Amino acid sequence: MLSERRLEVLRAIVQDYVGTEEPVGSKALTERHALGVSPATVRNDMAVLEEEGFIAQPHTSAGRIPTDKGYRLFVDRLAGVKPLSSPERRAIQNFLDGAVDLDDVVARTVRLLAQLTRQVAVVQYPSLTRSTVRHVELLSLAPARLMLVLITDTGRVEQRLVDCPAPFGETSLADLRARLNSRVVGRRFADVPQLVQDLPESFEPEDRGTVSTVLSTLLETLVEETEERLMIGGTANLTRFGHDFPLTIRPVLEALEEQVVLLKLLGEAKESGMTVRIGHENAHEGLNSTSVVSVGYGSGGEAVAKLGVVGPTRMDYPGTMGAVRAVARYVGQILAES
Amino acid sequence: MLSERRLEVLRAIVQDYVGTEEPVGSKALTERHALGVSPATVRNDMAVLEEEGFIAQPHTSAGRIPTDKGYRLFVDRLAGVKPLSSPERRAIQNFLDGAVDLDDVVARTVRLLAQLTRQVAVVQYPSLTRSTVRHVELLSLAPARLMLVLITDTGRVEQRLVDCPAPFGETSLADLRARLNSRVVGRRFADVPQLVQDLPESFEPEDRGTVSTVLSTLLETLVEETEERLMIGGTANLTRFGHDFPLTIRPVLEALEEQVVLLKLLGEAKESGMTVRIGHENAHEGLNSTSVVSVGYGSGGEAVAKLGVVGPTRMDYPGTMGAVRAVARYVGQILAES
DNA sequence: TGCTGGCACTCGAACGCACAGAGTGCCAGG
DNA sequence: CCTGGCACTCTGTGCGTTCGAGTGCCAGCA
Numbered sequence: 143m144l145s146e147r148r149l150e151v152l153r154a155i156v157q158d159y160v161g162t163e164e165p166v167g168s169k170a171l172t173e174r175h176a177l178g179v180s181p182a183t184v185r186n187d188m189a190v191l192e193e194e195g196f197i198a199q200p201h202t203s204a205g206r207i208p209t210d211k212g213y214r215l216f217v218d219r220l221a222g223v224k225p226l227s228s229p230e231r232r233a234i235q236n237f238l239d240g241a242v243d244l245d246d247v248v249a250r251t252v253r254l255l256a257q258l259t260r261q262v263a264v265v266q267y268p269s270l271t272r273s274t275v276r277h278v279e280l281l282s283l284a285p286a287r288l289m290l291v292l293i294t295d296t297g298r299v300e301q302r303l304v305d306c307p308a309p310f311g312e313t314s315l316a317d318l319r320a321r322l323n324s325r326v327v328g329r330r331f332a333d334v335p336q337l338v339q340d341l342p343e344s345f346e347p348e349d350r351g352t353v354s355t356v357l358s359t360l361l362e363t364l365v366e367e368t369e370e371r372l373m374i375g376g377t378a379n380l381t382r383f384g385h386d387f388p389l390t391i392r393p394v395l396e397a398l399e400e401q402v403v404l405l406k407l408l409g410e411a412k413e414s415g416m417t418v419r420i421g422h423e424n425a426h427e428g429l430n431s432t433s434v435v436s437v438g439y440g441s442g443g444e445a446v447a448k449l450g451v452v453g454p455t456r457m458d459y460p461g462t463m464g465a466v467r468a469v470a471r472y473v474g475q476i477l478a479e480s
Numbered sequence: 481m482l483s484e485r486r487l488e489v490l491r492a493i494v495q496d497y498v499g500t501e502e503p504v505g506s507k508a509l510t511e512r513h514a515l516g517v518s519p520a521t522v523r524n525d526m527a528v529l530e531e532e533g534f535i536a537q538p539h540t541s542a543g544r545i546p547t548d549k550g551y552r553l554f555v556d557r558l559a560g561v562k563p564l565s566s567p568e569r570r571a572i573q574n575f576l577d578g579a580v581d582l583d584d585v586v587a588r589t590v591r592l593l594a595q596l597t598r599q600v601a602v603v604q605y606p607s608l609t610r611s612t613v614r615h616v617e618l619l620s621l622a623p624a625r626l627m628l629v630l631i632t633d634t635g636r637v638e639q640r641l642v643d644c645p646a647p648f649g650e651t652s653l654a655d656l657r658a659r660l661n662s663r664v665v666g667r668r669f670a671d672v673p674q675l676v677q678d679l680p681e682s683f684e685p686e687d688r689g690t691v692s693t694v695l696s697t698l699l700e701t702l703v704e705e706t707e708e709r710l711m712i713g714g715t716a717n718l719t720r721f722g723h724d725f726p727l728t729i730r731p732v733l734e735a736l737e738e739q740v741v742l743l744k745l746l747g748e749a750k751e752s753g754m755t756v757r758i759g760h761e762n763a764h765e766g767l768n769s770t771s772v773v774s775v776g777y778g779s780g781g782e783a784v785a786k787l788g789v790v791g792p793t794r795m796d797y798p799g800t801m802g803a804v805r806a807v808a809r810y811v812g813q814i815l816a817e818s
Numbered sequence: 819t820g821c822t823g824g825c826a827c828t829c830g831a832a833c834g835c836a837c838a839g840a841g842t843g844c845c846a847g848g
Numbered sequence: 849c850c851t852g853g854c855a856c857t858c859t860g861t862g863c864g865t866t867c868g869a870g871t872g873c874c875a876g877c878a
Contacts, residue, residue: 167841180851185842203841203858279619279627289617291629291639299639301629377715378733391729395716505870518822523871541829541870 150177151187152196153220156208160456165205210421210455213433217418217459224460226468230258234472241476244268244298248373251449251473256376258465261453262398264436266372266408268296268446268477275326275334280319280356285309288352290359294331296441296477304359307351314349318356331364370405370447374398383454393428398452403428408448411436416463421455431455435462439470441477449473482532488515489525490534491558494546498794503543548759548793551771555756555797562798564806568596572810579814582606582636586711589787589811594714596803599791600736602774604710604746606636606784606815613664613672618657618694623647626690628697632669633779642697645689652687656694669702708743708785712736721792731766736790741766746786749774754801759793769793773800777808779815787811 154175158166168181168188177184188206191197196212199205208216237254241247248265255263273294281289288304325337342353377398380391397403403426411417416437422430433455438445449470451462492513496504506519506526515522526544529535534550537543546554575592579585586603593601611632619627626642663675680691715736718729735741741764749755754775760768771793776783787808789800
C-alpha cells in the first residue's frame with residue numbers, strides 16, 4: 143500500500159500538472175507544497191509511484207505527469223468535490239431562471255456548463271420513458287387524419303401525424319381522448335404500453351383499426367424518443383487543450399458530432415451519483431485522451447436524463463465536478479417548478 | 481484592365497494554391513500549367529497582379545498566394561460552378577429520401593453537406609414567416625390554461641402554453657378555434673397579424689381577455705421564431721485548415737457557437753442565387769479567414785431558408801458551390817413532397 | 819512593344835553544434 | 849528512513865552556416 147506521504151506527493155503532482163500543463167519535478171514540488179521532506183525523498187517516492195503506474199515521465203530526465211491510473215486514484219481518494227462560490231451559485235440561478243421553455247432550459251444549461259468549466263458541455267434532453275404524462279391530446283386535421291400530441295411533466299412536447307385506416311367521428315375521438323387521458327395521465331411513460339393494451343376492444347368494431355393505429359403511433363413515439371436528443375456546446379474550449387493540436391482535437395470533434403457516441407457515453411454513467419471516466423476508461427477511441435464527468439438530473443428525486451462535460455484528462459477534477467453537480471441540481475429545480 | 485493571360489495566371493495560382501496549400505512560384509506555375517510563356521514573363525505578370533492587390537507574398541522570396549480580392553475575382557470571373565458527378569447526385573437523393581421528419585431532413589442535410597464539401601455545414605430551418613399555416617389548434621389543459629399548436633406547410637410544429645386571465649368555456653374555445661382557422665389556414669405567416677387583429681371584438685366581453693392573450697401568444701410565436709433555428713455539423717473538418725491551428729480555429733469555433741452570428745451571416749446573403757463571401761467580406765471578425773458559400777432553398781419556387789458551408793478562404797470554390805447548389809435543390813424537392 | 823534568358827540577391831527553412839538548465843538515480847552518511 | 853551531494857542524461861534554445869526556391873532587374877531579341 144502507498145504511504146500517506148506518497149499519496150500526498152501524487153496529489154501535489156496532479157494539482158501542479160493541472161495548473162502548469164508541464165511535467166513536474168521533485169524540486170519544484172517541494173517548493174510549491176509544504177511536504178516537509180527534501181527533493182531527494184520525493185524522488186524516491188516518485189520512483190515508487192512510477193513503478194506502480196500512477197505517474198510517468200515523457201522522457202528520461204523530465205518531470206513526471208500523472209497517468210490515467212494516477213488520475214483515477216486522485217479522483218477516488220484524494221479529491222473532494224469543490225463547492226461553487228456563492229456568486230457562482232447566484233449566477234447559475236439567475237441565468238437558468240430566465241428560460242422560457244424546455245429547449246431554452248437545455249440551451250442555457252449547455253452554455254452555463256461550458257462557461258463554468260471552460261470545457262465542452264453535453265446535456266441530454268429529459269427522457270420520455272422516465273417522465274410522466276401530463277396530457278395527451280388528439281386533434282382531427284382531416285376526416286382520416288389525426289394529430290397526436292404528448293406533453294410530459296418536464297415540459298417536453300412531442301407530436302405525430304396519424305393516418306387513420308377509416309374516417310373517425312368527433313364523438314369517437316372525444317371518447318378515445320377521454321379514456322386515454324384517464325388511463326395515462328400522471329403515469330410514467332414506461333408503464334403506458336400495458337395501460338392501453340386492451341383499449342381497442344372497448345370500441346366499436348369499425349373504430350378499432352383507428353384506435354390501434356393511434357396507440358401504435360403513441361408507443362412508437364415512446365420508443366423512438368428513448369433514443370434521446372442532446373445538445374452540446376463550448377467546443378471552442380477544445381482549443382485550450384495542448385499545442386499538439388490537430389491530432390488531439392480532431393477525433394474529439396468527430397466523436398462529439400456523433401450523437402450516438404455521446405448518448406452511449408452518458409448512458410454508461412452510473413444511474414445515481416457522479417461518474418468520472420478518465421482517458422482510456424472511455425470506450426470510444428477518439429475520447430481516449432479526454433475525461434468525462436457526468437451526472438443525472440431530474441425534476442423530482444429521480445434522474446430523467448444526464449449531463450456532463452468532456453475535457454482533457456488533465457482537468458481540474460474537483461472544480462469540474464462541483465460545477466457539474468451544482469448545475470444538475472439547479473436544472474432539476476427549474477424543471478420541477480415549470 | 482488585366483490581360484487575358486494575367487487572368488489565366490491568377491486562375492492558375494488559385495488552383496495550385498488551393499491544391500497544395502503552399503505559396504506558388506513562377507517556375508512551378510509554368511511547369512504545371514500550359515501557359516505558353518516563360519517563368520520570367522509570369523514573374524512580370526505576377527508583379528502586376530500583386531500591385532493590383534490580387535496576390536501577395538508571405539515573405540520576400542517566397543511564392544505568391546491569392547488575396548481575398550484575388551479570390552473574389554476568381555469566383556466572379558474565372559470559376560464556373562462544377563456540377564456534381566451522377567454518383568454523387570444519386571447519393572444525395574438516396575440519403576435525403578430516407579428522412580422521416582423535418583428535424584431529420586435538416587440533420588441529414590447537414591451531414592451530407594459536411595461530407596460532400598469536407599467543410600463546416602450550416603442549415604437553417606425553414607422560416608415561419610414565409611411559410612403558410614396548415615392548421616392552428618387550441619387545447620384546454622386546465623380551466624384557465626390552454627395550449628396553442630401551430631403547424632406549417634413545411635411540417636414544422638410549434639407549441640406554446642397560454643395562461644388565461646379567466647376560465648374559458650369549451651364552446652368559446654371551439655368557436656375561437658374555428659374562427660381562427662378559417663381566417664389563417666393557407667395564409668402566409670407574415671400576413672397573420674392583420675388577419676386576426678379584430679378578432680377579440682366579436683367575442684363576449686368576458687372572453688375578450690383570453691382571446692387577446694391567445695392571439696398575442698400566437699403573434700409572439702411568430703416573432704420569436706423569426707429568429708430562426710439552425711443546425712451545424714462537420715466542425716471536425718476545421719482541423720484540416722492549416723498547421724497554424726489554435727489561432728485560426730478558435731475564433732471560428734466561437735463564431736459557429738453563436739447562432740446569432742450565423743443567422744446574421746446567412747441573412748446577409750442574397751435572396752436568390754448563390755452568395756459567396758470571402759474572408760474580410762464577412763462582417764464577423766472571427767470569420768475573417770474563412771469564406772461562406774450560401775444559397776436559399778425552398779419547397780416551392782420561393783426560398784424559405786438558407787443553407788451553406790463555412791471553410792477556409794483557400795477552398796475549392798467551383799466544387800463547393802456545385803455541392804451547395806445541388807444539395808439545396810434536392811432539399812427543396814424533399815420538402816415539396818412531404 | 820513584349821517576351822526571354824541570365825544573373826545577382828534575399829530570405830526562410832533546415833541542419834549542426836554547443837550550452838545551459840532541469841531533472842533524475844544512486845550512494846554514503848546522519 | 850531521510851538527506852545532501854554528485855554524476856549523468858536529456859531537452860530546449862540560441863547561433864552560425866548552408867541550401868534552395870523565388871524574386872527583380874536588365875540586356876537582348878523578335
